[in-house]
Amino acid sequence: MKTKLTHTRNSLPKKTRTEMAALLQTRLADSIVLMMHAKQAHWNVKGPHFFALHELFDKVYTDTGAYVDTIAERIVQLGGIAQGTIRAAAKASGMPDYPLDITSGHKHVAELAHALAFYGEMIRQDIALSTELGDAGTADLFTQISRGADLNLWFVEAHEQAEN
Numbered sequence: 835m836k837t838k839l840t841h842t843r844n845s846l847p848k849k850t851r852t853e854m855a856a857l858l859q860t861r862l863a864d865s866i867v868l869m870m871h872a873k874q875a876h877w878n879v880k881g882p883h884f885f886a887l888h889e890l891f892d893k894v895y896t897d898t899g900a901y902v903d904t905i906a907e908r909i910v911q912l913g914g915i916a917q918g919t920i921r922a923a924a925k926a927s928g929m930p931d932y933p934l935d936i937t938s939g940h941k942h943v944a945e946l947a948h949a950l951a952f953y954g955e956m957i958r959q960d961i962a963l964s965t966e967l968g969d970a971g972t973a974d975l976f977t978q979i980s981r982g983a984d985l986n987l988w989f990v991e992a993h994e995q996a997e998n
Contacts, residue, residue, distance in 0.1 A: 839913035846912065846969060854969050855914030857960060862905045862918060863926035864953060869898040870920075871932040871949045872933075881939035887993065894946065895985045901979045908975055929953065943994045950987040957983060 837856040844851060876891035906916035917926070924973060932945055956982045964973035 837914055840915070841920060842911070842913040844912060850967050850969055851912040851914075853967055854964065855909050855912045855973050857963065858905050858912070858972065859914065859917060860900065861924055861930070861956065861960060862909065863923040864929050864956060865898055865902045865905055866918060866920070866923035866930040867927040868949055868953050869895055869902060871929070871946060872898060874932055874934070875946050878937050879939050879942050880937040883939045883993065887939045887942065887944045890989055890993070891942070891946065894950070894990070897982055897986055899980065904975060904979070908972060912972075925972040928956070940994070943990055947987060947990045947994055950983055950990060954980060954983045954987060 837852050837859070839848065839851060839855065842851075846854075872891050872894035874894060876888055879887045879891060881887075902918065906918055917923075929949060932949065933941075936942060936945065948973040957976050961973050961976045961980060964970075964976055
């Protein structure tokens with residue numbers, strides 16, 4: 835998919851803005867998918883730690899929703915058009931699939947931890963690429979998201995480690 839930019843007075847070179855908008859679009863798709871992974875876990879978790887996990891998964895969903903908004907707005911700031919529909923996200927995302935048939939708290943914790951770790955790795959790669967392409971604003975955005983994703987991974991993994 836070719837990234838088309840709208841007019842902006844943003845001083846970043848057009849080539850940089852085009853590459854960043856495309857990168858951000860991919861991460862927007864991944865963020866939407868991660869958000870829905872967390873909601874899938876939130877809706878379907880069962881077991882002795884139901885309440886704590888239900889609330890934790892909702893926190894991951896809410897936090898990731900904030901990333902979605904931040905990323906989409908950055909795309910538009912650079913002159914791009916944010917493509918945030920579920921279909922667009924499903925088509926563009928590289929996130930691993932989330933099993934739809936699990937209810938066990940332990941299994942949801944493992945799956946969501948895996949998804950958060952994958953997402954965090956992609957974000958860290960984006961920090962490096964944004965820096966390399968001279969877009970400090972986008973690198974900073976990804977750095978903020980990285981800290982939040984790592985925090986949520988820690989919270990989720992704490993439940994996994996408690997069960998071992």
